Amino acid sequence: MNHYTAVMKHKGDWWIGWIAEVPGVNCQERSKEELTATLRITLREALELHRQAARAAAGEGYEEEVIAL
Numbered sequence: 348m349n350h351y352t353a354v355m356k357h358k359g360d361w362w363i364g365w366i367a368e369v370p371g372v373n374c375q376e377r378s379k380e381e382l383t384a385t386l387r388i389t390l391r392e393a394l395e396l397h398r399q400a401a402r403a404a405a406g407e408g409y410e411e412e413v414i415a416l
Contacts, residue, residue: 353386355379366390 355364362382366372372393376382402409
C-alpha cells in the first residue's frame with residue numbers, strides 16, 4: 348500500500364484539502380470525514396488517469412517495473 352499526505356484546513360463552513368505528492372488532487376467538503384473520503388477517491392482516479400496516459404505515451408513494446416521508495 349502506498350502512502351500519501353493529505354494537507355487539510357478548516358476554512359469557514361468548509362474543509363479544503365490537497366494531496367501533497369500529487370499536483371491537482373484537491374477537494375473541498377463540509378466535514379473532515381467527507382473530505383478525507385473525497386480526497387481518497389480523487390487520488391485513486393488521478394493515479395489511474397496518469398497510468399493510462401503514461402502507457403498511451405509509451406506506445407507498443409513497453410515494459411513496466413514497480414519502483415518502491
